[in-house]
Amino acid sequence: MLLAVAMAVVAVAVAVAMAIPALRHRLFRSALRRAGRRYRRRLEALDSDVRLRQERRLRRLLGTGTGTDTGTGTAGGWEEFQERHPLGQPCRDEAPGVPVAPLRPWALLPGCWDTDPRLQGSLLYLDALGAAFPRALARRGTALLHWSPGCRRAPAAWPLPSLYCAPAAAAALPSRAAALRVQLLFALRQRALHVLEAGLAAELHDALLTLRAEWPRLAQELELGRLSPQPGLPEGVRDQLQALLTPAVARAAQLRAECARGFEGIALRLWPRLEVVVVRTMYGAERLYCDSLLQAECQGLPFYCPFYQAAGALLGVNLWPAEPVPRFVLCPDWAFCEFLPCLASKEPRTVLLDELWEGREYGLVVTAQPGEYRCCTGEVLKVTGFHKQCPVVEPVRRESQTLSVRGESIPEEQFCQSLCRTLTVWPGARLVDYICVESSLLGDSSGPCAPHYEVFMELQGLRDLSEGQRYKLDQCLQEDFPIYKSFRFKGSIGPLRLHLVRPRTFPRLREALGSPVPMPRVLREEQLLQLIQGAVIS
Template sequence: MGCPPRPPVPNLGSLPPPRSCLEMLLLLLLLLFLLLLPPLAVLWQQRPQDARLSWLASLQHRVAAATLCWVAAWQRRRLEQSTLHADQSQQQALRWCLQGGRGPHSPLRGTTDISTFRNHLPLTKASQAQEEESEGKLLPSTSTQYYGEASLQATLLGLAALNKAYPEVLAPGGTACVTPMSPWPRPLPWLRPALGQASAPGAKHPEALLLKALRAPGLRALEAATAAELLDVFSGLEADGEELAEAIAAGNPGAPLPRRAAELREALEQGPRGLALRLWPKLQVVVTLDAGGQAEAVAALGALWCQGLAFFSPAYATSGGVVGLNLWPEQPPGLYLLPPGAPFIELLPVKEGAQEEAASTVLLAEAQKGKEYELVLTDHTSLTRCCLGDVVQVVGAHNQCPVVRFVRRMGQALSVRGEDIQEDMFSEALGRAVGQWPGAKLLDHSCVESSILDSSEGSAPHYEVFVALRGLRNLSEENRDKLDHCLQEVSPRYKSLRFWGSVGAARVHLVGQGAFGELRAALAACRSSPFPPEMPRVLRHRHLAQCLQRRVVS
């Protein structure tokens, strides 16, 4: 079924707030449906009862697909117009932020001048803002999904792009979410079930969601909130495979499916590599939400359980909101457009891997290709200009807005003697080391500075590194030493400190299965835990580090 004609390009200056636009659109669709009710009722009565449900489901899917196509086309045209005039769009986003301000700087709501805005609102770090916001509005812990124009665009445009790249994914029963939270930033409960989701996300137990997905061999898309959580799902599937097979055979839930239970057992017997495609032969794509610290999980899934499948993330999200849109599912993953609407985004230049205090922010249209910037978001409720710590590199442009890839998080650096080992640098060193461990595949890792665990014992401060692996059950001393050598190769400063004995050798510990799942559960239980749950690579709290320390096996 083809898409309806594209609506005319709206005048950006006369647009009502996004929420009002959406409400108007839904009202028009509701009126159209009401006009169709009388003829639909006549057709309904003429059909046999057995055919009514199938006919209704087909009609529901066609209406939902047409609605998605129309609304996504409207959003894409709106996005194209705003990115063509990025400065004007950002001015409008700033005006919206200032109008909603209720913080100590709320008198600024009368101005939209960028220079005045910068002069009156100093930059703050995410940790500072978290302490200052007693209600935690900047980094919400109770909100499960994001709201705002960017999150709506990410969901609608992501669904439309997914439907275009994989036309059968949104067919009835084609998609299943195996985590309580959805990877889509803005839940659409009125649309997703009609577009083929086998199980709607919500407050459900992960095992029940997995059972529902396992009972549907025709799945074409598998969804999870993040790649790290999907890694936990597959690890649990291997550990509890027999219990799951027994539940399916016994009909818990639903009708007994002994044949499907036998297929599950057979698939598990062949090991983790390619397991997803053996369970769901028609599976095409894995959908997860990109957030900090997910690259290792994506790599592990792609090399083992989800081998041969495409990965798609509709957006990049941080604790401050959706900041990047993925418009190109056919391109290599990890490229995102920074949209010019709310939240209001600024870019702070990063010099030589260190942040200059006196540096001034630039707007999206002023970003330079090849340069690295730290993201700065303005919270519209308290008017806080917050440096998120997420560093991006500009790799291209879409109209006047930058296309970026996320490089690292500044808060995830290791430094016991001022050596400043950044997240991407440590990951490179660890990847080199694991590549020298025969048969090993890295699944997860986290680091702790020795002072957190009081593990120096009179020796020089050092790093405690916890790793989860496949294919290697014990770490020899020779293997452990390789990480320290690789760190010296990527960081001359670290090599110098090691030579003079100011920093001790990194200590590597292998943890058992489920250790990082337990860590993620502990993180989710923290009141300050943001959504999406970013995976920390450097732990700053002892009780979190002890979650891994208790699970060391080698």
């Protein structure tokens, strides 16, 4: 009798201990969502406050407090700010590597998070995601696939770390390939996932490439509950991660069975409760990877891009998770933004957040960090409407990724369209990845010919191309860009050269970039050029 009572007491104690983390998760999730709804209501209540909020943000960045002077945010007025800080200062692609401290409950008080864009953005994200996909905020229901050496960028839901099924240490490994592989293994252990989250679409793409290539070994690790030694995984960290693993024999059998059937729709077959894929960047260069995933591994799943970031700053949020095309509300409290009208005169005047016109395109100028003023980001945005008084925008192109050897200026997205049109006449070919190089970077290795483009591609379905097939891309470019055609006719631009590279070259290139940034489509670094040239097979 006493033994039965003792066992019952132990069982109750174990149940309470197990329930405490789940209860803590539910309580904190509820508090975060309430804070997110409160900030969203405040954002939607803006009327003529948009200009005022921008002025306040600029004053904070300039270190002049939150006074009530009637200029445009500085003591001497907007004109003085323009004169003191001319356009064109260098612009960082990434925010500094500042670790995110654990969130304390009192940080949710409005006065504590009013000036923290990262917290405001995450609160809006959690509220929007939870409203569109009610089960998406389940405890340990999100798999994070993101490499963040030095804590460069926190996960989208960093205030609620109990969402994630993998330990934070996995993302901070020195090797990108090792980090994504370890995170994938922890994700495979959880059948009841609701969300796949990646910092970049390329990271999810590369993690699922690892699944294609290494699923027998991954299944064995699941079955044994053992993490194999691998390059880029320090022994001490491996031991820490190993302590969190236990044998999962049934899950290993499921993985073997599903992978043996092929990889189309593999995400929903491995994780049948998945609701959404969250990627923090899916426009521009990352669109190629999204399209590839939607056609193969992630068939049937919606993609949600929650944030718009530029110059290392958070600028906007996507409040519509269920819509296929991402659009972002620019939040006036997060950075001071100016806009250069794309069809303006040679010396255009920047306009401010409350002066934008629907349907027009603008170059983005940002003041987001103290000491870094009026940075030209190279991003072009299109205003698609307004959410209350805040502009709603779609990213159009990255001007830094424009091909030009004679001033012909071919934007990356239009070059990609010409490339995809070329693929339709290469039977059986599927584009995996590509990058372009202007011949000026090649130096003497480009030969004595006129300036030209060189394109490095990875294809599936074709192992080689004839000279006629290679010339087809140059022909498509001439048809799509009359200026390029005229330069080719004059001989001032030479014929495009096309190279095929071996499989898995581009994941190695992304690791060599050294930080999780969107894939460049125009290569401008000699060290990376040597890497891609060393992978040419045809």
